[in-house]
Amino acid sequence: MIDYIKKLRPVGNTISTKExxxxxxxxxxxxxxxxxxxxxxxxxxxxxxIKLKPGISNPEVVVPAYGCPDLISAIIYAKAIPVLVELEPDSPQIDIKHFENLINDKTVAVIAVRFFGIPERIEALYQIAKKHNATLIEDSAQGFPVHNMASYWQGDFVVLSFGRGKPLNLLGGGAVLTRNKTLINLLPDALPEKNSLKNYIKYKLKLFLYNLSIHPIAYGLITKAPGLNIGVTVYKPLNNLGRMSVCATQLLSSNLNIYRNRINPQKEYFEFFKKYNPELVYNLPEKLSYDMSQPLLRYPVIIRNESIRDQLYKRLKPYGASAMYKKPLYKIENIDRLLNQQDNNHPNASKFARQLLTLPTHEGVSRKNLQSIKAILKEFNRQ
Ligand SMILES: Cc1ncc(COP(=O)(O)O)c(C=O)c1O
Structure with a gap:
């Protein structure tokens, strides 16, 4: 009975409450x-x-055709037009040739996403962006280094998230980093936080409940509760630019220290998939030469047979597997109407959405969980 209820979360570590x-x-x-x-x-x-390239009437921002719907929310809030760029085949990285064809005088920025932590080819994108005076924004919401911070991030601006499901989860907050003092001064001010006692208590309560909710029994019960729709991909418009709460900011240092010392099972997946049937599984971190000394938020693989991907997802879901966003951005409800009409056909992004499977790398993945995950994967290796 307990085993029926238990479910491993796809992502998320315990949050330290040390201020x-x-x-x-x-x-x-x-x-x-x-x-x-x-x-x-x-x-x-x-x-x-937009301020760096003034006088453009309908500024455009290039964004990968497969990704988090929040990318579109941010572009719309900034009063720009999202333009989707195709991905390379079997990869979360931008198709450089397609980017070169898309970029034009109206392009003010390109968003290079560090998907699960895997870097974009920043240098190549940078060369093209600079020819058009466009800013390179590195979205590192899903990637945070454990060493060599200075070389890890390369964009003109780097975006971080401290939200739920992110490497450094503080249940909310975000940051912009840049090496350039002029650029930091161009960023808009955030609305001041109403630092009331009520907010403080609410945050502490949320932390307490979150730390309880990630336990496999609690998580299993929550995901079975009707109407909660945890992990469903929806488009949510952004309403304002708030400031990060003081409560969350005070937890940044202690949680960063813990993050740097966490043990991540990614190397075990890496070795396992090296010996797996390459006709069925494309081991993304290996194929993209990922630096395995830096953490992956989730371990991504491509399952070339879509029906097997769906079967594996179903079998491995109780062990924290995920199929991420499931659709390219142009197929997500309410995003389609925000795009130019021609932005509806990116076959690589669409195939990536149908074939992606991610495995959990968080602190809650036990030895027994890893053995169960591998045993299920081995069953499909024989088919
Ligand atoms: C790549 C990427 N960028 C931006 C965001 C938005 O971050 P937040 O949830 O803190 O608004 C997300 C959230 O999932 C994301 O995955």
């Missing part, structure tokens, strides 16, 4: 500005990019 004042050197050599979320931080960078 510490934020160390100014924490993000050295970057300047930093905090906002209420990753989406607000991204919107702020797009507003700065």
């Amino acid at each position: 510490q004042s934020i160390d100014k050197q924490l993000f050295h050599p970057f300047h930093i500005q905090l906002y209420s979320s990753g989406t607000a931080s991204l919107a702020a960078t797009i507003m700065a990019a």
